[in-house]
Amino acid sequence: MNEHSQKLAKPVTSGLRDCRSDFPALDQEVNGHSLVYLDSAASSQPPSAVISAVAEYQAHDHANVHRGVHTLSHRATEAYEGARDRAQSFINANTRNEIIFTRGTTEAVNLVAQSFSRPTLKPGDRILITHMEHHSNIVPWQQVCEQTGAELVVAPIDGKGQLKTDELIAQLDERVRMLAIAHVSNALGSINPLREIISNARRFDIPVLVDGAQAVPHMPVDVQELDCDFYALSGHKMFGPTGIGILYGKEAKLDAMPPWQGGGDMILEVSFAGTTYNELPYKFEAGTPNISGAIGLGAAIGYLESIGMALIERHESEILAYMMAELDKIDGIRLIGTADKKASVQSFLLDDIHPHDLGTILDHKGVAIRTGHHCAMPVMEHFSIPGTARASLALYNNRDDVDRLTEALLVAKKIFKK
């Protein structure tokens, strides 16, 4: 434990135990300062439980899945499929067939756009998204609109970075063939009122895809309670490895969809006369999958469950409220994204300092934040700014991290005053 992590034992009222020592990357110095990691929205740090699950698998159990009769292949298959079971129970999917392993959220959205939407869309149809989406929940829909002649329609946000829910609901009609919406905005932290929105989409039988990349690490998610048709998430934002994620889809929808990619594992029988496809979930997992990634994601889910998502949510909302209040005290700060319901993220600008300069000075003080447009350029356009500095929280952050952030921002202010 380094000097800083000892200091971090400060209690918080949420009741979450101090779990920083579970994350080896947090226990290091960067530029002569103990690391303060406030960039988990871009990618979170893995706990030892994830690192060792991946290492154990690589060291002892690695083989290809679903095809070998030998012991290692059985072990690999069991571990890979075990991760699917864990994911099913974590987001409360109805069956394990509804859990498709993908490379991440981006691939999950592309799969739905190409396999679910593309075959049925025609000119006059609409895809509805919101103004706060990440590019990965915009561009795949633009592409499918180009391919089919359908139209992309965007629900507006207000000056707080909050969805204008009434306007979105008014945009729902029989022309809308898909509503694709973030659960939580990565640039603004706004939480969208999904249950209200989805129950309105049901009136017109509109399928709903939820981009859950920024929600799943921070709050309990129950896909059956949400009643969404699809839910996309990324392993590396929830303390798992990169290159692995999940597409949840309602079984009836997935069943009716054609495969997206062809290759090994997604077939039952191939001949030159024709091919019959495998059952769910394998129909959508062509080729050798990211086996170690899935196992790491399963371990990350196990870790999150051992702490409890409700406790994590409470802890983070307390730290977020503290962070917003402390940032707001700094003269010359402009908070971008002040929705009534928020999770884990605060974007901001300070005086007229370029966000990249802020990020660089903060890095010299050991504080890691992200700067730029955060792959949400329409959000930046909405606020008429080129980018922001963004501090994002995870379960391992605490009030001391926030204090280090604000101290470093005051240093930046001084440097730029000169």
Ligand code: 7TS
């Ligand atoms: N959707 C949201 C809401 C995201 O925040 C991100 C990544 C993605 C989709 C794409 O996830 P991927 O794992 O497929 O790349 N967001 C960020 C970010 O905020 N900073 O870096 C990546």
